[in-house]
Amino acid sequence: MSGELGSRRFLVRPPEPAPEMLLSLPSSSIYLGKTLLLHVPFFWNPKKLVNPHICICGITGSGKSYLIKSFITRARLIFGARALILDWAGEYSEWVRLAGGKVVSFGKDGLNLLDLGGSTAHARTRQVVESLEMLTDLQSFPKQRRLTEDAIEQAFLSMGLKLHQPMRRKKRQPTLEQVHAILKKNSSRDPEAAEAARRIRTLLLSSGKSFCSTTIGMNDLLSGLVCVDLHSLPTESLRSLAGLSILQFVKEKMRNEPYRPEGGVSLFVVVDEAWKIAADERSDVISIVREGRKYGFGIIVASQNPTDVHKSIFSNAGTTFLFRLTLSSEREYVRSSLTYSDYYEEISHGMGVGTALVHLEMAQPLRCPRNFILEKVDGEPLMRLARIRGGRMDVEIEKDELGRRLLSLGLSDRKSSEILSEFERSSFSLEAERFSSLLESAGATRASVLSFLRELGASEKDLLGVYSASRPGRHQGGEAMLRLKKNNLRKNKSKGGGERA
Ligand SMILES: Nc1ncnc2c1ncn2[C@@H]1O[C@H](COP(=O)(O)OP(=O)(O)OP(=O)(O)O)[C@@H](O)[C@H]1O
Ligand SMILES: [Mg+2]
Structure with missing residues (x-):
């Protein structure tokens, strides 16, 4: 009970960073969740960290991409930051499109490997x-x-x-x-x-011709939210070659940016599962990690296997998120770069989806723990596209927007969530016939279903293709079909194709 014992913080405080390290103003930092033990909200603030780089590891399905998507969404809102995502597996394209960004598909578009892009x-x-x-x-x-x-x-x-x-x-x-x-x-x-x-x-x-002519506007890659979809390239080496070339261009651009003594981040470059280029010291991922802070460039490297990430990324990144890792050899590899106690080692291999061990390298050296467990990444609800298909018709609508539209069609809350669950059960893709029979049995008219599909972009021809083959609705179906045929006839006439119609 002496003063000496009392001053030993471990007796009075669990091993978590001091709240002043974790708390920041919401207008200048990104909220990511609460700590496991004391439930202190964690706000990621680049100005408190040695650099804005982030390294993320964890087994498949542990929540790496979810964290990246939520982080980028908030970074765009709070810092007005741009983001360039090098998408190895094609897992970001849909989200980027829904978030209002631009998707560049390698294979369709290309990059001349010998394009100088500002260098000699x-x-x-x-x-x-x-x-x-x-x-x-x-x-x-x-x-x-x-x-x-x-x-x-x-x-x-x-x-x-x-x-x-x-x-x-x-x-x-x-x-x-x-x-x-x-x-x-x-x-x-x-x-x-x-x-x-x-x-x-x-x-x-x-x-193919992917590396012979530049059709990608290289300067456009660094404006707003951009995803370079590399998954259609046939081999891992070609994807890495494309990734490396783009990073070389990013590095040249970075070096031409003015020095930012005040800190902050203007661009995040995301490389998820880019193991060939994250593991090699000569890769520009490492150059950006070393130099990016000065120019306001942050890099986010994510991998299922930490041994695919070069040690200097672990030891230099200001923030590391370790989601669940099952192999002790992988945990040992990480532990040799970041020091953490047996207590964390024990907890870390039993963590659930979204829970992560976080390591922070603070700009100001403080004598308090730098690791903590983030109870669960408190992220953004993911947007999903629901597809309605049939014949040549293929229309899409964002899931939440679909929910709202179903209510405006007069469906009850219960009926509308039943239809959304049906989409979820069928991987967010339903046949048009099934979709309309669900809507009709929930009380909508066939005519309102047709006008709904029309609003989503289905043409009269597509609708006719789908519904003329199907059994008309119980009540109003025949009438709606007749109206659809008349519409089609009128359209064709106005195009001068009346006779054929
Ligand atoms: N913090 C979270 N809160 C709610 N859901 C989450 C959270 N983290 C992940 N998920 C869900 O878990 C699933 C897997 O997550 P995610 O795609 O991020 O895994 P991953 O680590 O990127 O896997 P992979 O290495 O295979 O790409 C997703 O459906 C995601 O919505
Ligand atoms: Mg992922």
Whole structure:
């Protein structure tokens, strides 16, 4: 009971950071949930942290993407921050579209790997060769590496570009096809050149035209909320190559931004499950982690397996969220970079979805714990698209909006939630016939169902295709169908196609 004992904080305080570390004004920080023990609200404030970078690990389904989506939604509102999401698995596209952002699909759109994007031909050549080294076994073949490097430089020179000067006026830039042609020309003299040409050819064949012409507006990538959907590229290496090239461009842009001594974040770059590029020290993920803070760039790296994330990301990120990890080897890997007690180790492998061990690196060194358990990420309800399909008709509506529209059709609360649950049971996609029979049995008329579908964008032709094949509704169905046919006839007449109709 002496003063000495009393001053030992562990007797009077559970191992959680002091409230002043966790609390901030809601207008300048992002609320993410409450701590497990003392239920202190945690507000993420970049100005209190050493840097705005975030590292997130956890098994599949533990809540990584949910956290990222909620975080970005609030960061846009509170900081007015932009966000660029490199989407490996195509899991963000729908959400970005619903959140009013832009989705760029690699495969449909492309990026010339030799596009200078503000750097010099010499620097770009080194970056491309470095990317190829990270993603293929080129490093084991030094002669092929040199020949590829020479061929890329020659391709730049052949377009009249100087190796050490940034492009002043807009000029045509070479593509990998030219590099392939140069290597092919040399291959009769040198079998190593033939091998190097074969590598580039394989890359060209597997990527289609995705790496030969830039149709993605690179500057547009850094405005608002943008998702680059990489999942349609056929291999992990090609996805990583695209990801690396975009990050190289982001890094160049970052270095041209003014220095921000006051802190704050203007852009978040999200790389989720990008294990090939998060694990390599040469990758620009690491450069952005090291330099981003000065320019107001934050990077969010997420992975199921922490050993796929380079140690310097763990040790440099201002915030780490560890969701549930089942393998003790993975927890050991994390623990060797971030120190936390056995108490946390014990709790962390039994955590449920959305619960995470959080580690903070504060800007001001404070003598209090830097780890705590976040009881549950208190996020944004996820938007889901409900689809209604049949024949050639395929229309979509956001789930909550659908709920509101069902009520305005005169359905009761109970009936409308029954219909929403039916969507949930069928992975948010229902046949139009099933949808209208549900609505009609809940009291809506067939005519109101048709006008509802029309408002969602279904054409008269689509509706006719679906409903002329189906059994008319019990009461008003025949009449509604007749009206639909008349509508169609009138439309065709006005287009001059009356006779065919
Ligand atoms: N904090 C939370 N509150 C409510 N629901 C959550 C929370 N975290 C996750 N979920 C739900 O759990 C499911 C899985 O979450 P999420 O997609 O974020 O997992 P993940 O860790 O990204 O998995 P993967 O590694 O497979 O991509 C989602 O349906 C999500 O809505
Ligand atoms: Mg995910």
